[in-house]
Amino acid sequence: xxxxxxxxxxPALLNLACLGVALFILAPFAWMLVSSLAGEAELTRRxxxxxxxxxxxxxxxxxxTGQLPRDPARHGIFVWQTSHEVRLLLPALRNSFIVALSxxxxxxxxxxxxxxxxxxxDFHGRRSAYxxxxxxxxxxxxxxxxxxxxxxxxLELLDTYRALILVYLAFTFPFTxxxxxxxxxxxxxxxxxxxxxxxxxxxxTLLRVVAPxxxxxxxxxxxxxxxxxxxxxxxxxxxxxxxAAQTMPVLLxxxxxxxxxxxxxxxxxxxxxxxxxxxxxxxxxxxLTRGLVASVAR
Amino acid sequence: MTRRALAxxxxxxxxxxxxGERCYPYATVLPVMLVVALFTVYPLIYCVHLSLHENVLTxxxxxxxxxxxxxxxxxxxxxxWRSLCSTALFASMAVxxxxxxxxxxxxxxxxxxxxxxxLKVVVLLPWAIPAVISGIIxxxxxxxxxxxxxxxxxxxxxxRRYVPWMSxxxxxxxxxxxxxxxxxGPLAAVFLxxxxxxxxxxxxxxxxxxxxxxxxxxxxxxxxxLKATLALVLIYETIVAIATFDLxxxxxxxxxxxxxxxxxxYAYTEIFRFLNLGHxxxxxxxxxxxxxxxxxxxxxxxxxxxT
Numbered sequence: 001x002x003x004x005x006x007x008x009x010x011p012a013l014l015n016l017a018c019l020g021v022a023l024f025i026l027a028p029f030a031w032m033l034v035s036s037l038a039g040e041a042e043l044t045r046r047x048x049x050x051x052x053x054x055x056x057x058x059x060x061x062x063x064x065t066g067q068l069p070r071d072p073a074r075h076g077i078f079v080w081q082t083s084h085e086v087r088l089l090l091p092a093l094r095n096s097f098i099v100a101l102s103x104x105x106x107x108x109x110x111x112x113x114x115x116x117x118x119x120x121x122d123f124h125g126r127r128s129a130y131x132x133x134x135x136x137x138x139x140x141x142x143x144x145x146x147x148x149x150x151x152x153x154x155l156e157l158l159d160t161y162r163a164l165i166l167v168y169l170a171f172t173f174p175f176t177x178x179x180x181x182x183x184x185x186x187x188x189x190x191x192x193x194x195x196x197x198x199x200x201x202x203x204x205t206l207l208r209v210v211a212p213x214x215x216x217x218x219x220x221x222x223x224x225x226x227x228x229x230x231x232x233x234x235x236x237x238x239x240x241x242x243x244a245a246q247t248m249p250v251l252l253x254x255x256x257x258x259x260x261x262x263x264x265x266x267x268x269x270x271x272x273x274x275x276x277x278x279x280x281x282x283x284x285x286x287x288l289t290r291g292l293v294a295s296v297a298r
Numbered sequence: 299m300t301r302r303a304l305a306x307x308x309x310x311x312x313x314x315x316x317x318g319e320r321c322y323p324y325a326t327v328l329p330v331m332l333v334v335a336l337f338t339v340y341p342l343i344y345c346v347h348l349s350l351h352e353n354v355l356t357x358x359x360x361x362x363x364x365x366x367x368x369x370x371x372x373x374x375x376x377x378x379w380r381s382l383c384s385t386a387l388f389a390s391m392a393v394x395x396x397x398x399x400x401x402x403x404x405x406x407x408x409x410x411x412x413x414x415x416x417l418k419v420v421v422l423l424p425w426a427i428p429a430v431i432s433g434i435i436x437x438x439x440x441x442x443x444x445x446x447x448x449x450x451x452x453x454x455x456x457x458r459r460y461v462p463w464m465s466x467x468x469x470x471x472x473x474x475x476x477x478x479x480x481x482x483g484p485l486a487a488v489f490l491x492x493x494x495x496x497x498x499x500x501x502x503x504x505x506x507x508x509x510x511x512x513x514x515x516x517x518x519x520x521x522x523x524l525k526a527t528l529a530l531v532l533i534y535e536t537i538v539a540i541a542t543f544d545l546x547x548x549x550x551x552x553x554x555x556x557x558x559x560x561x562x563x564y565a566y567t568e569i570f571r572f573l574n575l576g577h578x579x580x581x582x583x584x585x586x587x588x589x590x591x592x593x594x595x596x597x598x599x600x601x602x603x604x605t
Contacts, residue, residue: 011411018406018413025420028435028480031446035438046460047449113326123323129331136338138593140541142565143586146348146575147341170337173330202322231428233544249430253548256434263438270434274427281426288422292485293492 029274035267036060039069040076043263059268063089075264082260085251088243089269092251097276099161099247100229103168107176107225108218114173115180116206120192130181137174141234152239159241167239168229175228176221182294183217184210220291223284227277248273345586348579355573368580378581380556381564388471388560389539395479396535397528400486407487408494425484433548436477440464467557470550474558477545482538486531493527494520526599533596537589561585 035043036059038052058069063086069075117123118130148167157163187210195205211218233249240246252269255261281288349369352362372378403421407414424432439447442462451457463469497520505515543562546552552559552567559567565585569578 014406014409014411015413017402018409018411018417021403021406022413022417022420024480025417025424025484028432028439029423031439032435044444046444047452048444048446050446050449110326110329114330117323117326121323123327126323129327132338133330133334136334138590139338139342140582140586140589142541142543142562143345143582144337144341145566145582146569146579147344148337150344151336151340166333167337169333173334177330201319227426231430233428233430233547249428249544252428252434253430256430256437256548257551263444266434266438270431273431277426277428278423281422282419285419285422288426289488292488 032267032270032274035264036271038264039071039074040079040262040264041074044076059262059264060272062265063087063268063272076262079260079262080265082258083255083262083265085255085258086262086265086269088246088251089248089272091243092246092248093273095161095243095245096230096248099164099168100226102161102165103172103229104222104226106165106169107172108222111173111176111221111225112180112211112214112218113206115177116184116202116210118177119181119184120189121202130177133174133177136170145234145238148235149238158239159245161245163239164229164236164245164247167235168225168232171232172225172228176225179224179291179294180214180217180221183214187213216287217291219284220287223280223288224291227280230277345579345582348575349583351576353575353579355575364576368576369584372577372580372584377556377559377564381559381561384471384557385540385560388474388542388558389536391471391475392478392482392539392542393532393535395475396482396486396539397531399479399483400490400531401524401528403483403487404490404494407491421484421487423484424481425488427481429481429544430548432477432481433545436473436480437464437549440473464550465554467555470554470557474545474549477549478539478542481545482535486535489531490524490527493524497523529599530596533592533599537592537596540585540589540592 034050034052037055037057038049039056039058042049042052056069056071056074058067058071058075061067062069062080066087068077068080118126152158152163152167155163157166191209191213192205195209196202200208230247231249232247233253236247236250237253240250243251252266252273255266255269350363350365352360352364352367354360403417407418407421439445440463442448442460442464445460445463447463448457448460452460461469463473501519502515505519510518540560541562542560543566546558546560546563547566550558552563561581562585565578565581568574568581
C-alpha cells in the first residue's frame with residue numbers, strides 16, 4: 001500500500017487512530033477494574049486515586065464471603081453497610097446462568113430442529129409459518145410488556161425461572177431459526193440426499209450429517225441466545241420479584257440506583273458480571289462477527 | 299430474502315416414505331410455533347383491548363369501554379410531546395454519532411496495520427455486555443461528585459472544579475449519547491466492515507492510477523459501495539435508539555427535568571408509576587406502529603440491497 005512520499009507517516013497515523021478507538025473501548029472497563037481494586041476512600045477523593053496502592057481484593061472478598069475489610073478507614077465501612085445487596089450478586093448470577101443456559105440449550109435443540117425443517121423439508125404451511133415466526137420479532141418490547149405480565153401471572157409463573165425462559169425463547173427463536181435455516185441452506189445438499197437414500201430418517205440426517213457440518217453456525221446461534229438471555233433487563237425487571245429468580249441485570253440496576261452505594265463494591269460486581277459475556281465475545285469473536293454479518297447481509 | 303431462498307431449496311425435499319417422516323416437519327416446527335404464538339397473538343389482542351378501555355389500577359372497578367379516548371388523552375398530553383421531542387433529539391444525535399463512529403472504526407479495521415489487528419480483538423466487547431452494565435459504567439464515569447472524567451479534567455487543568463455533567467439537560471443528553479455510541483458502535487462497525495471487504499481492491503488501484511486522492515477514492519469508490527449498508531445501519535440504529543430503555547433506567551431515570559425521558563421510558567412510567575394501563579397500552583401501540591413502519595422500511599432496504 002505504498003503511496004507517494006507520505007507512506008511512512010501514514011501507517012503511524014493509522015496505528016495511532018486504532019489505538020485511540022481501542023482506548024475509548026477499553027478505558028471504561030479499565031476504570032471499573034481499577035475501581036474494584038480500590039478502597040471507597042480512594043474513589044471519593046477529588047481527584048480520585050488513579051492507581052490504588054496497594055491494590056486490594058477486599059471488595060471481592062466481601063461479595064464472595066461477606067468478610068468485612070481489615071482497613072475500615074480505607075474502605076468506608078459506612079457505605080458497605082448500605083450496600084449489602086451486593087452479597088446477592090452470586091445468587092443473581094446463578095439465576096442468570098440457569099436461565100441463559102436453558103434458553104441456549106432450547107435454542108440449539110428446538111431451533112435447529114425447526115430451522116432444518118424450514119430449510120430442507122417440504123410441508124404444508126411452511127412458508128406462512130416461517131413468515132409468522134420472523135414477523136413476530138418486529139413487535140417492540142415495551143408494546144407487549146403488560147400482556148406478557150398478564151400471561152405469566154395467569155400461568156402462575158411470576159418470579160420463576162420458567163417465566164423468563166419462556167419469554168426469552170419467544171424472543172430468541174425467530175432469530176435462531178432465521179439464522180440457522182439460512183446457514184443450513186448454504187450447506188451442500190448432496191450429502192444429505194445420499195444419507196436419505198441410504199435409509200436415514202430426516203432426524204438422523206440432521207443429527208449425523210448436517211449438525212457436524214453446521215457446528216460453527218450452531219455455536220454462533222448458541223452464543224447469541226445465551227447473550228440475549230443473559231443481558232435482558234426489562235422483562236426480567238417485570239417478571240421477577242425476589243432473589244429466587246432475579247437475574248444479574250435486575251440486581252445490578254437495583255444496586256447502582258441506590259444513592260448510598262459503595263462504588264468500589266459496585267465496580268467489583270460489574271467486573272464479575274462482565275466475565276461471561278466478555279469471555280464469549282473474545283473467544284468466539286470470529287463466529288459472532290460472521291454470524292452478525294450473515295444475519296443482515298445475506 | 300426468505301421467499302427466494304425457500305424456492306431455491308424446494309427440489310431437495312423428498313416426499314416422506316413413512317408416516318413418521320410425514321409428521322416429522324410438523325413435530326419439529328410445532329413447539330417453536332406454540333411458544334412464539336403464545337407471546338405474539340395474545341399480547342397483541344390484549345394490548346388493543348387495554349387501549350380501548352379505561353384501565354387505571356388505582357380505580358380497579360372502572361373498566362368502561364372508552365373507544366379512542368386513551369389515544370386522544372395520550373396524544374394531547376403535554377408529556378407525550380415533551381418525550382417525543384426528547385426522543386427525536388436523542389435519536390438523531392445517537393444515530394448520527396453511532397453511524398459516523400461505526401464508519402470510522404470500520405475504515406480503521408479495514409487497514410493492514412498492526413493497530414487494526416488489536417482493535418479487531420476488542421471491538422465487540424461493548425456490544426457483548428448488558429446495556430444495564432454499560433449504563434452503570436458510564437454513569438460512574440460522568441458522576442458529578444466522584445466521576446473519573448471530572449478527576450482527569452481536574453488533573454489536566456481543563457476544569458477548575460467538578461462539573462455536574464448529569465445535572466444539566468444538555469450535558470446529560472450528551473452523556474447518554476456517548477454511552478449509547480460506545481455500546482452500539484461496534485455492531486455498526488462490523489456491518490460496515492463486511493461491506494467494505496467486498497469492494498474489489500482493483501477499483502482503488504484504478505482510481506489511484508487515474509490520479510484520485512484519498513478523499514476522492516473514498517467519495518467515488520468506497521461510498522457508493524457502502525450506500526446500501528449505510529442505509530441499513532441508519533434505519534436499524536434509529537429503531538434501536540427510539541426503543542432505548544435500559545440506559546435511561548440506570549443512567550438518568552429520565553432526568554434532569556425530563557431531558558432524557560424518551561418515549562420508551564415515558565411508556566414505562568405511565569404504566570408502572572401512574573398505573574394507567576390504558577394510557578400505557580395506547581402509547582405502546584403508537585410506538586409499536588411507528589417502529590413497525592421503520593422496520594418495514596428496513597426490510598424494503600434489505601430487499602433492494604440483495605437484488
